[in-house]
Amino acid sequence: MRGGGFIDSVSSTSRRTHRCGELRMQHVGQQVRLGGWVHRRRDLGGIVFIDLRDRAGIVQIAIGPTAPEDVRRVAGGLTSETVVEVAGQVTARPANMKNPELATGDVEVQATLLSVVGPAVTPAIPVARGKGDELPAEELRLKHRHLDLRRPEMQANLILSHRLLQRARRALSDLEFLEIETPILTKPTPEGARDYLVPSRVHPGEFYALPQSPQIYKQLLMVAGFDRYFQIARCFRDEDLRNDRQPEFTQIDLEASFVGMDDVLGYVEAVLVALWDEGGHRIARPFPRIAWRDALEHYGTDKPDLRYDLSIADWTAHVKPLGVPFFQAALRDGARVRGLAVKGGGALSRKDADELAETAKQLGGAGLAWVKRQGEQISGSVGKHFTPDALAALGVGDGDAALMTVGPDRVTSPVLDRVRLGVIQRLRTQPKRAHAFTWVVDFPLFEPDPETGKPVFAHHPFTSPHPDDLARLDSDPFSCRALHYDAVYNGNELGSGSIRITDAAVQRRVFAHLGLSPEEADARFGFLLTGLQAGAPPHGGFAIGFDRVVMLLAGAGSLRDVIAFPKTTAARALFEGAPAPANPADLATLHIEVKR
């Protein structure tokens, strides 16, 4: 068989000559041998058509009246998702029988051999779907993952993921970054997310932790002189999940020595531009930058979606003299009135305004006041307090609307962020640009603890304070900036990084701020402090959330659609049933007693 055919691609094996989805007009006349899954079967009695599927696509197999008797018999009994091997000749389809919806639609294979090599029970969830059919429930897709992953959409997502990974590796290798692995069994960290713990059998009562990131290891690699490191790093965080958060996830982690912030941002831009290029998009460099404070002021979030220009304004001075009851009480406490002047916002319905106001309340806000101007008519919840001139001062003209709220910034910012996105969605605003990358820089080093109000670190404790602010570290911590930066794309945080502390004395001061005594700092981070004292080069780095990048480039709605075997929002794996109770003997070996 093989000797007689034309082997024209690496996809051939000792059992097949091509993948199903590869066949084109150029193959017409060739004898081919294929293996794949029965996607669909159309049995017309005297002739049977099989859509045979593999990872490359689908090709039609025709079994007509001239096919061998045993082939016709097997074809007549095939059921969905059975694995078959087929041999036959590639023929051109007659002009009126081509299928333009199929990449292989100009050809078909006339089967002369057909055998079932992997019988299949009726699939619990369908793999082949009709146009417009709904997907099965996510629970079932996760439970029967081997079937869900057969769907062409899922195969495309994982293939894209592969290509992006290879591209990232190449981009970083070209920049002389070295790929170096770091441990999965590591040491618990005192701050940050909850660790996944792994009990030690050899050391009763002691535990490894799975890494939340390879942070300290990559810094030690810099101390060791490797200069530029990267890793496709699996990270683990035992926190509650979202559609864009999994308990284990993959980062493109990098670190470089003798660099400043601009160098690191340049490396990361190079990788992101390469990844987007792999996704078919050309992105201009350098990316714009926005200060953290400005992002919150104008967009209410540290991950603004800059595809749209709509921005938040401070209207306190304009609104105060109007004596609007909704604002008065709050304004006495030094709060601000901030709002959005929405061009074309007159198209927002009363229902839209009510829903946005409801969102505002759910986020702890006072609600949402709104004014619409249409001609000389001014309407809305606080419309009677506004004149056309007062609205014009806010930038609200004919056919526009103003949406505003009052309160402390920490409440109004998230409210206006959500309202902004809600307005954009409801008005179907066209984006000014398809790909809005931005760097968010000048993050604060500390943020107030939500319960005590005391300063706690906004990032990890290895982030360098801004050198200009170092003197105020103890006296005015909230005014200190960090050499920390985030990459943001269309309102999604792609990753973050920082210039690290390389002065052991500064690192000890920072640990002291965390409430660690020198002894505790040594016990927990001694290996880092020892390293910093051994001759540490200035260094900094970044971590790109890889799964999130794939999700965005694949246009997927959830991380679960780009990860082969993801967890549910309750961190369960439905296919294999993890986590599961351990058997008592194993627990005894690990010196563990379970309390229920």
Add this chain to the structure above:
RNA sequence: GGGGCUGUAGCUCAGCUGGUUAGAGUGCCGGUCUGUCACACCGGAGGUCGCGGGUUCGAGCCCCGUCAGCCCCGCCA
């Protein structure tokens, strides 16, 4: 930890104000069919209405609890 939505046939869904025998499409099984491509047509099987309790003459529908999935807040240095 808190809030919301969902759970009815293998799958996707409908099921009125609580009313007598719970439906549709698709898949599955059987049959007819030589150019289909979501083939078409004929026939058939298929139900713990997530689970437990309660209200009621009567519950898929109302109430309480619980489980699971999803979305959001908290959380995610």
